[in-house]
Amino acid sequence: MVLALGLSAFGVGCGDGTEARSESDSTEPLGIGKEVTVPIAAAVTTVVSPGAEPRALLRPSYLPGTAQQVTLRTDYRIQQQINDQPPRDFSTPALAIPMTARAGDDDDDVDLTLGTITSPDPSLAKALTAADGSRAGFDMSELGAITALRLEPSPDTSNAARTALEQAFYQAVYRSIAFPDQPVGEGAVWTVRQEVTGGVTLDQVTTATLTKREGDRLTIELEVTQTPKSSVWAMPNNAGTLDIQDYVMQGTGTITVDLGLPLPVSGAITVGGHQAYRDSRSDSVLRQTINTQVSWTE
Numbered sequence: 227m228v229l230a231l232g233l234s235a236f237g238v239g240c241g242d243g244t245e246a247r248s249e250s251d252s253t254e255p256l257g258i259g260k261e262v263t264v265p266i267a268a269a270v271t272t273v274v275s276p277g278a279e280p281r282a283l284l285r286p287s288y289l290p291g292t293a294q295q296v297t298l299r300t301d302y303r304i305q306q307q308i309n310d311q312p313p314r315d316f317s318t319p320a321l322a323i324p325m326t327a328r329a330g331d332d333d334d335d336v337d338l339t340l341g342t343i344t345s346p347d348p349s350l351a352k353a354l355t356a357a358d359g360s361r362a363g364f365d366m367s368e369l370g371a372i373t374a375l376r377l378e379p380s381p382d383t384s385n386a387a388r389t390a391l392e393q394a395f396y397q398a399v400y401r402s403i404a405f406p407d408q409p410v411g412e413g414a415v416w417t418v419r420q421e422v423t424g425g426v427t428l429d430q431v432t433t434a435t436l437t438k439r440e441g442d443r444l445t446i447e448l449e450v451t452q453t454p455k456s457s458v459w460a461m462p463n464n465a466g467t468l469d470i471q472d473y474v475m476q477g478t479g480t481i482t483v484d485l486g487l488p489l490p491v492s493g494a495i496t497v498g499g500h501q502a503y504r505d506s507r508s509d510s511v512l513r514q515t516i517n518t519q520v521s522w523t524e
Contacts, residue, residue, distance in 0.1 A: 261361070261378035269371040269404045269420045277414030277436060284405040286370055287442065287485045292329040294487045296524055297322055300394040303517045309510055319347035321354075321394050325362075327488040334373075336488045338362040343391070350390060356382040362395060371404035371418075397520050401450065401495060403434055403481075412439055426459045426470065428452045442485040450477045450497055459503055468503035468512065475499035481522065494521035 301320040307313040324341035339361055343354040357380055365374035375395055379388050406416040414436045422428040430452045438445040452475040459468045479495025498517035504510070 261376055263365075264375045264377070266372050266374055266399055266402070267421045267423065268373070269367075269369075269402060269418050271369065271404045271406050272417045272419070273406045273408055273410065274415040274417060274433075275413065276408065277411035279411055281409035281411040281414075283409050284370075284436075284444070285368075285485065286366075286488075288329045288488055290329050290331045292486070292488060294327045294489055294524070295324070296327060296489045296491075296522055297324045298394065298398055299323070299519075299521045299523070300397050301519045302393070302397065305515045307513045318390065318393060319345045319350045321345050321390060323391070323394060329488050330363075334366045334368070336364045336366065338364075340391075345390070350386060353384045353387040354390070356380060356384065357387050357391060360391070362391075364399075367404065369404040369407060372399050372402040375399050397518060400430070401432065401448075401497075401520070403432060403446070403448070410436060412436055421455070422452065425461060426473075427455045428475075429455050437480075443491070444483050444485070446481050446483065448477075448479045448481065448495055450479075450495070451475070452499075466505070466507070468505055470501070471504050471511070472500065472502040474501070475516070477518075490522040492521075492523055494519060 299320065299322045303315075303317040305313045305315055305317075322344045324343070326339045326341070328337045328339075329335070330337050339359065340357060342358055345351045345354060360380045360383060361376075361378040363376035364372045365376070367373050377392060377395065379391060383391075400420070400422050402418075402420075404418050406414070410416070416434055418432045418434065420430050420432075422430050430450065433449040435447045436444060437447050452473075454470050454473050457470050459470055461468065475497060476499060477495055477497030479493065481493025481495070482491045483493075484491050496517065496519045498515075500516070501514045503512045505512075
């Protein structure tokens with residue numbers, strides 16, 4: 227499979243005297259002491275240019291039981307401002323998640339065992355010590371797109387640590403890249419269209435360019451754009467709606483993948499932008515500046 231990296235999250239709440247929060251502050255962690263499977267929206271690929279000869283289908287070729295050591299790093303920054311109030315920082319601490327990825331007996335499964343997770347935030351770093359040995363996984367389509375995320379934190383993992391882990395994996399998953407369904411060569415360009423759901427449902431388009439191939443090792447450049455599918459943001463807990471006045475989210479990056487391994491060998495992508503939402507009842511305006519970075523290293 228191919229994972230690109232990074233996810234924009236949304237603030238929650240706006241209005242006179244109402245505190246704005248990031249998605250991570252409002253998200254309840256998933257099931258405790260059991261595996262939870264979260265479906266991921268389908269990804270649709272379209273070849274723009276097949277590239278140079280020779281061309282071939284890009285497909286994972288690892289055998290069941292193939293193992294790989296890799297570290298996922300995430301960093302999410304968000305500042306929010308309501309009207310002329312001072313900007314407030316709702317950023318979440320960076321995480322480094324070492325893991326062992328193992329191809330399951332089913333060709334469409336990748337199982338993950340998490341190692342010692344670290345963070346520069348002392349309190350979160352302490353909470354994350356209980357998450358050692360937690361499990362996760364991906365269900366895959368034949369084109370390499372993630373179709374479901376499986377999470378099973380260790381039973382003693384705190385709510386704060388669970389929420390941090392879930393957000394980190396969502397940041398990675400919602401930049402998943404499917405391979406094209408026809409043969410391609412160096413220089414090939416294809417798009418992956420996927421719906422990202424939340425208070426604001428987004429149409430996300432990732433443009434992938436195969437810049438280099440050496441055997442099973444591929445270098446792929448990525449460009450990501452997000453566009454709201456509606457002009458209105460429905461806030462959580464039936465708190466009302468906000469008009470979307472401005473929304474710009476885009477990013478670039480490069481990943482290296484080996485078709486013989488379950489996860490990317492290396493790579494990083496940065497996605498960022500700004501948004502503005504207006505409450506028509508009070509004329510309050512919520513502005514956000516967001517920047518995310520996700521990387522993989524062996």
